[in-house]
Amino acid sequence: xxxxxxxxxxxxxxxxxxxKTGIEELDVQxxxxxxxxxxxxxxxxxxxxxxxxxxxFLANGARQGERxxxxxxxxxxxxxxxxxxxFDFYNKKLIETGMINLIDLRIIxxxxxxxxxxxxxxxxxxxxxxxxxxxxxxxxxxxxxDSITALCYRLQTKEMIRDFIFKxxxxxxxxxCTTFLTSEVPPNEVKxxxxxxxxxxxxxxxxxxxxxxxxxxxxxxxxxxMRGTAHSRIKSAMSISSKNGIELTPLLKSRA
Amino acid sequence: MMTNTLIDGxxxxxxxxxxxxxxxxxxxxxxxxxxxxxALLEHIQSRPQDVWVYVTITRPYESIIKQFGDQYIGRNIKxxxxxxxxxxxxxxxxxxTFIESPAHLEKIIMEIMDVFKDKENNVQxxxxxxSLTSLLIYNxxxxxxxxxxxxxxxxxxxxxxxxxxxxxxxxxxxxxxxIYLRSDKIIKLRESFI
Numbered sequence: 363x364x365x366x367x368x369x370x371x372x373x374x375x376x377x378x379x380x381x382k383t384g385i386e387e388l389d390v391q392x393x394x395x396x397x398x399x400x401x402x403x404x405x406x407x408x409x410x411x412x413x414x415x416x417x418x419f420l421a422n423g424a425r426q427g428e429r430x431x432x433x434x435x436x437x438x439x440x441x442x443x444x445x446x447x448x449f450d451f452y453n454k455k456l457i458e459t460g461m462i463n464l465i466d467l468r469i470i471x472x473x474x475x476x477x478x479x480x481x482x483x484x485x486x487x488x489x490x491x492x493x494x495x496x497x498x499x500x501x502x503x504x505x506x507x508d509s510i511t512a513l514c515y516r517l518q519t520k521e522m523i524r525d526f527i528f529k530x531x532x533x534x535x536x537x538x539c540t541t542f543l544t545s546e547v548p549p550n551e552v553k554x555x556x557x558x559x560x561x562x563x564x565x566x567x568x569x570x571x572x573x574x575x576x577x578x579x580x581x582x583x584x585x586x587x588m589r590g591t592a593h594s595r596i597k598s599a600m601s602i603s604s605k606n607g608i609e610l611t612p613l614l615k616s617r618a
Numbered sequence: 619m620m621t622n623t624l625i626d627g628x629x630x631x632x633x634x635x636x637x638x639x640x641x642x643x644x645x646x647x648x649x650x651x652x653x654x655x656x657a658l659l660e661h662i663q664s665r666p667q668d669v670w671v672y673v674t675i676t677r678p679y680e681s682i683i684k685q686f687g688d689q690y691i692g693r694n695i696k697x698x699x700x701x702x703x704x705x706x707x708x709x710x711x712x713x714x715t716f717i718e719s720p721a722h723l724e725k726i727i728m729e730i731m732d733v734f735k736d737k738e739n740n741v742q743x744x745x746x747x748x749s750l751t752s753l754l755i756y757n758x759x760x761x762x763x764x765x766x767x768x769x770x771x772x773x774x775x776x777x778x779x780x781x782x783x784x785x786x787x788x789x790x791x792x793x794x795x796x797i798y799l800r801s802d803k804i805i806k807l808r809e810s811f812i
């Protein structure tokens with residue numbers, strides 16, 4: 363975490379503590395980083411790089427002494443770690459030392475005796491309490507839920523989704539924990555969530571998409587919103603490499 | 619003998635220009651292309667203390683090595699091949715980074731800057747773009763213009779000298795304008811002049 367100054371709604375200069383993603387170009391676009399405690403929606407279709415970006419965010423934080431937790435619902439833990447082993451930013455020791463904690467939410471649900479398909483209001487409350495307790499006990503400063511879409515699928519109404527994300531975000535913000543929620547959307551659509559609610563509750567939206575150039579797909583990243591920071595809105599070309607993980611450079615604008 | 623004189627002449631002109639200028643554009647007829655590449659590779663070989671990145675869009679990396687010999691693969695040169703992978707060749711070579719597609723211009727910029735990123739400040743850094751006109755085969759001219767503008771902005775800020783090649787017969791107005799606008803020095807080669 364580091365500090366910067368922002369102008370408040372009342373026009374006063376106030377201190378703003380930021381959470382650096384550790385991805386240099388992204389932090390520049392964020393005017394330094396994400397305001398600590400923000401809940402950020404990481405939006406993209408399948409294969410857009412959401413999970414990789416989130417893991418790099420956790421790994422970079424762990425190297426600075428910030429403990430993180432990754433809750434997965436969409437893929438088993440062994441697959442997740444296997445996929446990450448190819449990246450230089452990934453270090454098994456970060457897991458072994460507890461600086462990054464990987465937790466399968468489906469196992470938690472089972473242990474709580476929750477219906478794996480549909481949650482009642484009580485189920486959702488119980489799950490929320492467990493998430494908060496884990497974050498509190500581990501004293502995590504970075505948290506990821508991959509994906510919020512799969513979790514929302516189990517919540518039966520829009521009100522439940524709104525309530526769950528709002529309470530989760532508020533509790534984690536109070537712990538100075540910065541949260542990434544991955545949101546799965548169909549490809550080639552400007553849509554930020556499956557249930558059209560998540561984006562209104564989140565403090566920030568990072569959109570991972572792609573552009574077609576001569577039949578080749580170029581990965582892109584764009585900051586749509588980030589409360590509390592004067593962020594860029596340019597569309598960047600994004601690359602994922604084993605050496606550097608996520609890299610960004612300004613997207614060339616085709617006039618063809 | 620005639621070829622050697624030609625290559626020596628080219629080598630002298632290019633090496634003089636690149637030492638003095640930050641950004642050099644070389645416009646040449648297609649039938650002198652191989653002579654220029656040989657001259658450049660010989661110049662690189664003679665300067666082991668410098669760091670070079672050679673971006674090839676005209677010929678596959680392996681073809682360059684086959685024609686000019688692997689003695690040019692030294693510790694001071696790294697190739698970025700933008701066409702082999704798109705043609706179905708996917709070899710792994712520690713001296714070369716293969717870009718998926720010559721249409722992924724941003725990735726080319728990222729790879730170039732990545733090679734130079736960890737180099738010490740006191741090392742002279744050089745970049746060869748071979749060639750701007752070959753990029754036109756795969757990309758819209760406006761896009762190539764924008765690519766070249768962004769690349770030269772970044773190389774200047776990082777104290778990287780660049781040699782940008784353009785084949786005369788493949789030139790269009792966009793490339794002609796941008797290479798003149800963005801280069802500190804233009805070397806226009808004519809067979810009779812060489």
